Amino acid sequence: MTVPTLDRPCAVSLPPSTLVRDQMKDYSEVVIVGGGPAGLAAAVYLSRFRRQVTVFDAGDSRSKLIAKSHNCPGYPAGISGPALLQRIRRQALKFGAAIIDGHVQSIGRVGDAFEVRSAAGVTVCRRIILATGIVDAVPDIPDLSKLIAVGTVRLCPVCDGYEVIGRKVAVLGPEAKAVREALFLRDYTPHLLVLCSPPSDGISALRQQALAEGIEISDSAEGLAAGNRGFTVILNAQSRQIDVLYAALGCTVRSELASTLGAQQDREGYVLVNEHQETSVDGVYAIGDVVRALNQIAVGFGHAALAATDIHNELRGTFRGTETL
Ligand SMILES: Cc1cc2nc3c(=O)[nH]c(=O)nc-3n(C[C@H](O)[C@H](O)[C@H](O)COP(=O)(O)OP(=O)(O)OC[C@H]3O[C@@H](n4cnc5c(N)ncnc54)[C@H](O)[C@@H]3O)c2cc1C
Structure with missing residues (x-):
């Protein structure tokens, strides 16, 4: 992404202040x-x-x-x-x-x-x-802070992608954000599922790239629930086990x-x-x-x-x- 440049004149040194000191400040x-x-x-x-x-x-x-x-x-x-x-x-x-x-x-x-x-x-x-x-925008999940503390819910793959090597990982968020994060995590694990929230309404180039890299994408997952060892989620009427959920919901x-x-x-x-x-x-x-x-x-x-x-x-x-x- 291009970062907008700052339109400002060169900083100038401010002269010594002539403020009268106020005892109340x-x-x-x-x-x-x-x-x-x-x-x-x-x-x-x-x-x-x-x-x-x-x-x-x-x-x-x-x-x-x-x-x-x-x-x-x-x-x-x-x-x-x-x-x-x-x-x-x-x-x-x-x-x-x-x-x-x-x-x-x-x-x-x-x-x-x-x-x-x-x-x-x-x-x-x-x-x-x-x-x-x-x-951070976070998912509405009971006991969220505990789940973050034990690493079942994570917020930053740059910080801790290394900690999920080989694990079953889902990424929750709007398609563009969640798919980008899943593609980043692809270097750590092949078991990746994107849970689009809100559901996406088309086939984007990004989605095609993710599918080509073996990342599964769902627009209709239901019943995301934390358990003893991660999460379960219902996909196409079948229960699936996830070890770690990344929230890619923005901030x-x-x-x-x-x-x-x-x-x-x-x-x-x-x-x-x-x-x-x-x-x-x-x-x-x-x-x-x-x-x-x-x-x-x-x-x-x-x-x-x-x-x-x-x-x-x-x-x-x-x-x-x-x-x-
Ligand atoms: C779960 C998680 C794991 C992470 N893991 C890593 C990691 O492993 N490695 C890594 O590099 N980064 C990690 N990060 C990111 C890291 O925490 C942030 O990049 C870092 O904290 C940013 O520092 P900061 O000082 O800019 O802001 P913050 O740490 O968020 O501090 C901002 C402070 O400003 C205060 N503040 C805001 N408004 C006001 C106000 N009006 N008056 C007074 N105080 C105010 C807030 O109370 C807060 O204390 C992680 C983040 C999360 C959420």
Whole structure:
């Protein structure tokens, strides 16, 4: 897919602020919204650049759903999402980042600064990093979080296709998404069934390719039910056993704050950025899953390094700390 390019002028360095300090407000050079892997990694970088940085986190990182990740570099035995978050959080705190558990309600521009509003009050800052992530669309199945924890329901074949080698796998979703995911999984298992939801109404080229590769496709499966060892599903009046169900139902991009700030987005709501992760709004950056890229922890880390370094370079020499905000 072609990623739309960002139509923005070259970022300009903002001059030192002439803000009059208000005792009722908190001050931080950088505010990061989102304490998932991307936001926390940016906090590590910025605090080691000796920038005053505050992370606000509403606490529902996608990583919390990861029972064990096996593709996170540096953890050959794997690591759970919560353990990884804990480690990065500790690292950020060690170098001086502030982390506030809470939801950011709004961000407004005031002159050359921003005001970030949350239940904790108002924080004034010079730069914003949005690391707000996405929310997966999930099937309406009882005990879903337990099924995700044991790996019977999975959401990301790039993350864990390796874990389903040779298993009986079904992919549930609209035809185009589900078939693409099944074709990706074809390198791991020959036992693939696509459950089109909603049912498809024609023979697409993609479907023909999948059929040619031995992938079974159904538009009329019924009675998908979780059991002790996976799922059963009724196909053509016969019960079939499935070991693992991948949901390919799409997601919602958490880009509300980007919208209110006026940052350009693509049609699905992914925030558009330049090569430094800066959005179309001067001083506002976006990193991690909220940007269209491969939704992976390692990608979020890369975005974090780029954004944090650009912010530091822009602020460098003008001021350090909040005393001149
Ligand atoms: C089941 C599952 C398994 C996965 N396995 C892997 C894997 O093995 N390897 C891998 O690389 N990736 C894996 N992923 C993907 C990985 O979890 C994501 O790519 C990663 O979490 C994205 O990080 P992020 O920081 O961009 O967003 P998130 O981790 O989603 O964090 C976003 C944070 O922003 C906060 N937030 C949002 N809005 C606000 C607001 N207004 N105010 C304050 N806070 C806010 C949220 O509460 C959340 O804590 C998996 C995902 C799932 C669902």
